[in-house]
Amino acid sequence: MRMTVIGTGYLGVVHAACMADIGHDVLGIDTDPQKVALLMQGHPPFYEPGLDELLRSSVASGRLRFATSLAQAADFADLHFICVGTPQRPGSQHLELSGVHAVVDGLVPLLRRDSLIVGKSTVPVGTAAAIGCRIAGLAPPGIGVGIAWNPEFLREGRAVQDTLAPDRIVVGTESVAAAELLRIAYQPMLTAGLPFIATDLSTAELVKISANAFLATKISFINAVADVCEAAGGDISTLTEALGHDSRIGQSYLSAGIGFGGSCLAKDLRAFVARADELGAGDSVGLLREVDEYNLRRRSRAVEITADVLGGSLWEQNVAVLGAAFKPDTDDVRDSPALHVAAAMHELGARVRVHDPKANENARVAHPSLDYAPTAEKACEAADVVLHLTEWRQYRDIDPAALGAIVRQRRMVDGRNSLPVQRWLDAGWTVRGLGRATF
Numbered sequence: 421m422r423m424t425v426i427g428t429g430y431l432g433v434v435h436a437a438c439m440a441d442i443g444h445d446v447l448g449i450d451t452d453p454q455k456v457a458l459l460m461q462g463h464p465p466f467y468e469p470g471l472d473e474l475l476r477s478s479v480a481s482g483r484l485r486f487a488t489s490l491a492q493a494a495d496f497a498d499l500h501f502i503c504v505g506t507p508q509r510p511g512s513q514h515l516e517l518s519g520v521h522a523v524v525d526g527l528v529p530l531l532r533r534d535s536l537i538v539g540k541s542t543v544p545v546g547t548a549a550a551i552g553c554r555i556a557g558l559a560p561p562g563i564g565v566g567i568a569w570n571p572e573f574l575r576e577g578r579a580v581q582d583t584l585a586p587d588r589i590v591v592g593t594e595s596v597a598a599a600e601l602l603r604i605a606y607q608p609m610l611t612a613g614l615p616f617i618a619t620d621l622s623t624a625e626l627v628k629i630s631a632n633a634f635l636a637t638k639i640s641f642i643n644a645v646a647d648v649c650e651a652a653g654g655d656i657s658t659l660t661e662a663l664g665h666d667s668r669i670g671q672s673y674l675s676a677g678i679g680f681g682g683s684c685l686a687k688d689l690r691a692f693v694a695r696a697d698e699l700g701a702g703d704s705v706g707l708l709r710e711v712d713e714y715n716l717r718r719r720s721r722a723v724e725i726t727a728d729v730l731g732g733s734l735w736e737q738n739v740a741v742l743g744a745a746f747k748p749d750t751d752d753v754r755d756s757p758a759l760h761v762a763a764a765m766h767e768l769g770a771r772v773r774v775h776d777p778k779a780n781e782n783a784r785v786a787h788p789s790l791d792y793a794p795t796a797e798k799a800c801e802a803a804d805v806v807l808h809l810t811e812w813r814q815y816r817d818i819d820p821a822a823l824g825a826i827v828r829q830r831r832m833v834d835g836r837n838s839l840p841v842q843r844w845l846d847a848g849w850t851v852r853g854l855g856r857a858t859f
Contacts (some may be wrong), residue, residue, distance in 0.1 A: 421605055422497040423715055426523050428486065430579070430683075431540060431572055432503035432751075433464050437474045437585040440484035440609040447496045448486040449519040456486045467751040467778045470580040478565035490523075490712065494530035499601065501570075502539045508687040513694035515544060524551055528558040528565055534647065536566045538814050541663050542628050542688055543569075546697040548621040568593035570602060570794030571628035576682065577749030588615040592624020632688040633708055638673045639680050643718050646676035646855025648664050657837050676855045678809060678835040679718035681746035681755040686712060707739070719760045721854065722807070724766065729805055729831050738828060740803035742796055743810020744783035746775035751778040755784050758809035761835070763787050775799035778811055797826060805831040811838045819849050820847035 421444045425436040426452040436448040455465055462476035477486035483748050487493070493500060504519035520541055527537070537555065539548060541706075552567040559565045569592040574582045589609070591602045596826045599618040603610065610616055642663075646656040654674040656711055664671030680686065689712050723734075730737050739762075746756040753759055759774075765787060766772045773791040774783060780792045793799035796815065800806055808815055820843055824830045830849040832839070837853045844851050846859075851859040 421445070421499060423447075423499040423501060423605065424493040424497050425501045425503055426490070426493060426527070427504035427541075428459060428465075429503070429505050430466060430468075431505075431574065431575070432501075433459065433466075433475065434468065434471060434574065434579045434583055435501060435503055435540065435572070436484060438477045438580065438785045439605075440478035440481070441584070443476055443713075444483065444605070445497075446478075446484045447493060448484065449488065449490060449493050449621065450486065451488060453488055456488055456631075459486045467832045469577060469749050474580055481784045490526045491530050494527060494532065496533075498533050498535040499605065500527060500537050501533060502537065502541055503572075504541055506543055507683070507723045510697040513690040515542070515691045517543060517547060520547070520551070521554070523796055525558065526552055528555050530564060531560065531563050532615070534566075534783050536568060536601055538602065539567070539569045540572050542571065542632075542684070543625055543689075544629070544691055545622050545625045545699075546695075548625055552594075552621075554587065560702060560825065566593070566595050566598045566622070568595075568602060569624040571624055573628065573631065576752055577747060584609065585612075586614065586849065588617055589629050590617045590619065590624050592619050593841075594621065622782060629688045629692045631644065632685050633692045633705075636672050636680060636689045636715065637708065637711045638713045639675075639685075642674050642676045643679060643854070644714060644853065647721075649855040650857075653857060655857065657853070675837065677718070677837055678722045678757040678761060678854065679715040680759070681757045682752060683754040686715070686755055713852045718854070718857040719757050719764065722757075722761045722809075722833070723764045724770070725852060725854065726761075726805060726807060726833050729766070729833060729850070734765050735770075737770050737804045738802050739770045739772045740827070741774045742776075742791075742798040742806065742808050742815050743773050743812060745779035745810050748810055751776075751782050753779050753782045756783075756786075756810075758835075759783055759787055759790075761807070761809060763789055766790055771804075773799045773801075776810060777814060801826050802829045804829045805833060807833045807835055807836045808839055811836040816818055820849055821843045 424447045425432050426449045428448045438447050440446045462479045464471050464552050504516040509516040548569045649656045660674050687813040715816050741762045762772050775793045775796045832851045834853045
């Protein structure tokens with residue numbers, strides 16, 4: 421099939437490359453000519469495992485190309501995926517939808533054949549229906565333009581795998597023909613028995629945003645239990661292992677620590693609550709407000725624990741922070757708990773040096789007042805305490821004895837509760853976690 425992917429941010433680049441990889445002819449559209457030039461050379465604008473190779477091979481095959489013009493998109497195909505970002509609106513809990521509306525307003529008047537516009541961006545419930553009305557007023561006479569919503573469920577660090585082998589594909593539309601067209605588009609994935617769920621527009625919109633709200637709730641729940649463990653002298657790591665063996669609960673998203681960040685969970689949670697308020701259902705989502713507030717308190721708790729480890733004050737203490745990305749296997753620092761904690765300690769007078777395997781440069785742009793080191797070892801030189809805040813594999817593999825030789829004090833705060841504690845204890849370190857006793 422021929423299709424366009426409009427918006428080449430995180431979602432768009434991955435979707436375009438994967439659709440080309442399974443055999444479709446894809447045209448990616450972006451307003452930034454420099455980004456388009458880089459993509460045509462096979463260089464993605466961010467780090468994602470496996471994407472470099474996939475993008476290069478898709479471009480080299482001729483099945484994937486990029487351009488800047490919506491007129492080219494209208495000429496190229498009749499199936500158009502909207503993948504532009506919907507960040508949190510400044511000063512509001514709502515999502516910013518101007519990018520989505522700009523695509524619709526720019527593309528629809530240019531269409532000369534019956535077409536289907538498919539939204540993949542995360543939006544509040546009711547957006548797709550409103551766009552359908554908008555399309556009806558913009559489409560040229562005699563041209564039928566349908567609307568469908570096909571939410572994405574990508575996890576940064578596993579986005580290629582999640583696109584090529586997702587848990588499910590959800591399609592919301594009011595047209596049987598539109599659902600069948602998307603079934604054909606995804607047929608190479610469906611042959612393995614992947615669930616294909618066709619539903620109405622509102623349900624499709626709600627699936628993504630409610631999934632993120634649930635995952636956020638699960639994380640905040642286990643962090644609340646971690647607080648109780650600390651108070652009672654329990655161990656949250658053992659507790660979560662025991663809970664994870666319960667098939668009704670599972671281990672995923674059940675790791676206690678400094679909480680969630682990134683570009684999706686928090687802003688989607690807030691948007692869900694804001695839209696529920698508009699619909700008169702705000703009382704039903706009071707729990708989600710507390711989930712968001714509690715998640716932010718986890719970052720403050722990490723700062724408090726670090727100060728306690730240092731004897732009560734961060735002033736003029738050397739603090740090494742391992743991790744800047746909001747999660748491993750990405751260079752994304754948007755709403756990163758690790759960077760939030762590092763910046764908060766800097767404001768309290770600590771000398772903070774940060775290292776991340778992939779996100780140093782993005783972190784430097786976001787928080788230029790912090791110091792950044794090219795290696796974990798450089799970050800830890802003469803440190804009074806080391807904080808492990810992003811669970812990169814290379815940090816778990818560090819030799820505690822070797823690191824102990826370059827720090828000033830062998831004190832570790834494991835903000836992710838994922839280090840092999842006994843190895844650090846054997847090397848003479850004191851280890852403090854969240855929801856665990858001090859070792």
